[in-house]
Structure formats: C-alpha cells, structure tokens
Amino acid sequence: MHDRRAINRTMNTNCDPAQKHLATEGLTFGLLGILGFSFTLPATRLAVASLDPTIVGLGRALVAACLAAPLLIVTKQQIPKNNQWVSILIVMIGVVVGFPMLTALAMRLVPASHGAVVLGLLPFATAVAGAIRAHERPSTSFWLASASGSIAVVAYALSTGGGSFHLADFALLGAVILAALGYAEGARLARDLGGWQVICWALVVSVPFLIGPVGFKIWQYGLSAQPSAWFGFAYVSIVSMLLAFFAWYRGLAMGGVARVSQLQLLQPFLTLGFATLFLGEHFSLVALLSVSVVVISIFVSKRSQVIDVRVPRPASHPENSKK
Numbered sequence: 001m002h003d004r005r006a007i008n009r010t011m012n013t014n015c016d017p018a019q020k021h022l023a024t025e026g027l028t029f030g031l032l033g034i035l036g037f038s039f040t041l042p043a044t045r046l047a048v049a050s051l052d053p054t055i056v057g058l059g060r061a062l063v064a065a066c067l068a069a070p071l072l073i074v075t076k077q078q079i080p081k082n083n084q085w086v087s088i089l090i091v092m093i094g095v096v097v098g099f100p101m102l103t104a105l106a107m108r109l110v111p112a113s114h115g116a117v118v119l120g121l122l123p124f125a126t127a128v129a130g131a132i133r134a135h136e137r138p139s140t141s142f143w144l145a146s147a148s149g150s151i152a153v154v155a156y157a158l159s160t161g162g163g164s165f166h167l168a169d170f171a172l173l174g175a176v177i178l179a180a181l182g183y184a185e186g187a188r189l190a191r192d193l194g195g196w197q198v199i200c201w202a203l204v205v206s207v208p209f210l211i212g213p214v215g216f217k218i219w220q221y222g223l224s225a226q227p228s229a230w231f232g233f234a235y236v237s238i239v240s241m242l243l244a245f246f247a248w249y250r251g252l253a254m255g256g257v258a259r260v261s262q263l264q265l266l267q268p269f270l271t272l273g274f275a276t277l278f279l280g281e282h283f284s285l286v287a288l289l290s291v292s293v294v295v296i297s298i299f300v301s302k303r304s305q306v307i308d309v310r311v312p313r314p315a316s317h318p319e320n321s322k323k
Contacts, residue, residue: 023259025255026251028251031251031266034267038274039240039270041115042275045112046228054213054217056236058100058210059214059217059218060100060240062214065207068242072200091185091199093178093181094180094182095179097210098174098175103171113271113282114168118172119267119271126183127258130257133184195247268291
C-alpha cells in the first residue's frame with residue numbers, strides 16, 4: 001500500500017509560508033536567469049554577422065566548458081551517479097547543442113526581434129516538458145491561458161512570413177522544443193545535483209562532441225571577425241551558456257518548472273528592447289501586440305494552481321511510520 005498523502009503536493013504558495021518563501025526565492029533566481037538570457041538573440045546576431053553559425057552556436061559551449069571544468073574541480077564536486085548521466089545528456093542536447101545551434105542559424109535569416117516573439121512559446125513549451133519530466137500538473141486554466149499565448153505567437157510568425165513558415169521559423173520552433181526539454185530535465189536534476197552543477201557537467205560532457213565540428217569550421221572560415229562579433233560571442237559563451245543557467249536552474253528547481261518558466265514571458269520584451277538599442281531594429285506594432293497577448297495569457301496562467309506529483313512512498317517508509 002502507498003501513503004496517499006505523499007502523492008500530491010499542491011504548489012499553492014498562499015497557504016504555506018515556507019513554501020511561499022521558497023517559491024518567491026525561486027522566482028527571484030528565475031528572473032536573474034531571464035535577464036541574462038534576454039540579450040542572447042541580439043548577441044548571437046552580432047556574432048554571426050562575422051562568424052560562422054557553427055562556431056557561434058557550438059563554439060560558445062566549448063568556451064563555457066573551459067570555465068565549467070575548473071569550477072567543478074576546484075569545488076571538488078562529486079561525479080554524478082549512473083542514473084543521472086541520461087539527464088545530463090538530455091540537458092546537453094537541449095540547451096548546450098540544440099538551442100544555441102538552431103538560434104545561431106535563425107539569426108542569419110531573421111531579425112532578433114522576430115526571434116524574440118517566436119521564442120515567446122518557451123513558457124508554454126517548458127510547462128509541457130515540466131509536466132512530462134518534472135511530474136508537475138498545471139490546472140486547466142493554466143493550459144488554456146498558455147495555449148492562447150502560443151496561438152498569438154504562431155499567428156505572428158505566419159503574418160510576418162507571408163502566410164507560411166520560413167526556414168528560420170522552423171529553426172526557432174526546434175530551438176523552443178529542445179530548450180524546453182533541457183530546462184525541465186535540468187530543473188528535475190538540479191533538485192538532487194544542484195543548479196550550477198547541472199549546466200557545468202552538461203558542458204563538460206559536450207566537449208568531445210563539439211571539438212570536431214567547431215575545429216573544422218575554424219579551419220574552413222578562420223576566426224577573423226569584427227569587435228562587435230567578438231563581444232556577442234563572449235556574451236553568449238560566458239553569460240548565456242553559463243552564468244544565466246546558474247540562476248535559471250536554481251530558480252526552476254526551487255519554484256517549480258511550470259510557475260517559474262512563465263517568467264520567460266518577460267524575455268521577448270527585454271530582447272526587443274536590446275535589439276532596438278544595440279542593433280537598431282524597429283519592431284512592428286503587430287510584434288508588440290503579439291507579445292502583449294502572451295503576457296496577459298501567462299499572467300493568468302501564473303495565478304493558476306500547479307500540482308507537483310511525486311512518487312508515492314511505501315507505508316513502511318520511516319517518515320510515514322511517524323505519522
């Protein structure tokens with residue numbers, strides 16, 4: 001028999017002060033992560049203006065790994081357990097390889113402001129991944145609100161693409177799916193391994209897979225680039241690929257994947273601002289309206305109930321025997 005009380009834990013922060021504090025702290029760390037991520041598309045666009053997309057998309061992980069490996073050694077982190085390596089590989093495929101490479105390709109084809117709106121799908125996609133991998137069960141109102149925001153994003157992509165998706169849109173949609181999976185899996189693993197440790201191990205594991213493609217592109221195209229491109233590359237390598245993940249995974253683990261992931265709603269606004277400031281792009285009224293619909297929908301979903309479903313403990317478990 002199982003202890004039914006251990007099956008569901010409702011993440012209602014209004015009832016439990018301790019849980020409310022944990023959720024607030026998780027949202028704070030999540031917001032710091034979003035601030036770091038928001039300049040990723042403009043920085044990537046700066047970088048790919050002079051550097052090959054493969055060098056930007058995969059090379060930044062190699063640079064970040066050169067920082068992550070010494071950090072793991074100096075802090076004497078234990079090697080992950082056997083059952084944790086699969087999760088680390090999922091994180092690697094999702095946020096170390098897939099998302100950076102696909103966004104780098106897309107930034108060669110469309111403005112950063114366009115990519116910012118399409119990436120507005122990330123909150124909904126991350127919530128779906130959280131339901132699958134992190135055992136969270138958002139309410140019906142949550143899904144309805146999030147879905148309406150997603151529809152607004154798809155409508156925007158179609159309207160700016162002449163009624164059809166372009167190659168860049170498919171790349172961005174693929175980036176959304178892979179990032180969502182990497183976010184949810186990393187958050188699940190961060191509960192046991194630690195937030196910054198997750199991204200560091202994923203970066204270290206990625207090195208053997210990335211050296212060949214990046215080395216070949218460097219040999220083929222060289223590393224001659226404008227200072228602005230090197231600035232963009234440095235940002236996506238140090239901040240987007242490493243430091244922002246320290247805060248992001250910690251926030252997701254503490255506050256819950258579905259709830260904290262909705263902070264990504266702020267990212268399109270911030271990215272549009274950065275694109276205007278640093279790239280001189282002018283986003284359209286349609287883009288602003290699309291993002292506004294997403295903001296409203298995710299605000300509603302953020303106030304909806306989210307249940308965290310845990311594996312039930314046997315009745316003989318020591319903690320249950322005390323009840």
